[in-house]
Amino acid sequence: MTACGSAARAFAELVHRIPADAWERPGLGEWDVRALVGHASRSLTTVLTYLQTRAEREDVTSAAQYYRLVTPEALGIDPADVAERGRQAGRDLGADPAAAVDDLVAQTLEAAAAAGDPLISVIGGQGIRLRNYLPTRVFELVVHSLDIARALDLSFTPPPDALEEALVLAAQVAADGQGVPVLMALTGREPLPPSFSIV
Numbered sequence: 056m057t058a059c060g061s062a063a064r065a066f067a068e069l070v071h072r073i074p075a076d077a078w079e080r081p082g083l084g085e086w087d088v089r090a091l092v093g094h095a096s097r098s099l100t101t102v103l104t105y106l107q108t109r110a111e112r113e114d115v116t117s118a119a120q121y122y123r124l125v126t127p128e129a130l131g132i133d134p135a136d137v138a139e140r141g142r143q144a145g146r147d148l149g150a151d152p153a154a155a156v157d158d159l160v161a162q163t164l165e166a167a168a169a170a171g172d173p174l175i176s177v178i179g180g181q182g183i184r185l186r187n188y189l190p191t192r193v194f195e196l197v198v199h200s201l202d203i204a205r206a207l208d209l210s211f212t213p214p215p216d217a218l219e220e221a222l223v224l225a226a227q228v229a230a231d232g233q234g235v236p237v238l239m240a241l242t243g244r245e246p247l248p249p250s251f252s253i254v
Contacts, residue, residue, distance in 0.1 A: 059167065059189045061214035062196040062221075063160045066095060069200050069211055071153045078152070083202045086141055091206065092152060093145025095199035098192040099159040100144070105175040106166050110182025113174055118190035119227035121183060122254055130179045190224050197221040229253045 070092055082091030115121050123129075127137055148155040172186050197213045198221065204211035213221070229237040233253060239245040 058193050058214075058216040058220040059196075060164050062193045062200075062217035063099060063164060065211075065214050065217065066196045066200045067153070067156045067160045069203060069209065070156045072209055073153070073203070073207060077207055080206065082206050083199075085138055087145075088203065088206060089145035089148070089152065090138075090142040091145075091199065091203055092156070093143070093148055094141030095196060095203070096148065096156055096159055097140065097144050098195040098199075099156075099163040101177075102163050102189070102192060103159075103166055105177055105188070106170050106173070106185070108176040110174045110176040110180075112182050113184065114181040115177075115183040116187065117227070118187050118194075118224050119231070121177075121181075121188065121191050122224075122228045123231060125177060125179055125181055126254075190220055193217050194221045194224050225253055 073088065073092070078089040079087050082088040086094065115124055127134060145152075167185065167189065170185060172184055174182050174184055175188060177183055177188065197217050200211055200213065203209070212218075226234075226237065233251075236245065236247060236251070237253070240247045
């Protein structure tokens with residue numbers, strides 16, 4: 056939970072630094088900055104949404120397994136729908152996105168702290184413990200905060216605990232089929248292929 060709080064607060068602080076005239080600049084892929092921030096903010100809104108659910112069984116037992124099982128490809132979700140959800144989330148942030156993100160952070164951290172460790176139902180109806188779901192949100196917040204900073208040439212260093220949790224999860228996901236090229240790259244032996252991604 057500590058890393059989640061660190062990642063969420065760092066994301067909010069970064070959003071406050073976005074220039075007023077930068078929201079329609081290119082963000083990532085087909086998203087502008089507003090849509091990219093909106094997509095990142097879904098890391099918070101999904102926690103709030105899923106905390107209202109309960110699952111009958113634990114289908115997903117780790118954050119790494121979540122990334123293997125609960126993907127758009129595995130669930131048959133059209134990437135265009137994912138892109139549109141990001142754009143809609145950006146619009147939902149309204150006239151003052153930074154204030155909206157602050158509110159989301161406060162609500163999410165308070166709700167998660169009060170929830171304990173329920174067995175929640177996430178996309179696809181998969182059951183997962185909150186403690187295993189939250190690292191996936193840390194990963195998303197850290198990666199997309201870096202995306203935002205890069206798109207706008209802003210300095211940003213993730214909080215150490217959040218960065219460590221994101222890196223550990225990335226290594227765990229990569230170990231399932233892509234561990235060797237990642238290890239070779241991290242030890243300076245071989246470069247990763249162009250456009251390599253673990254997710």
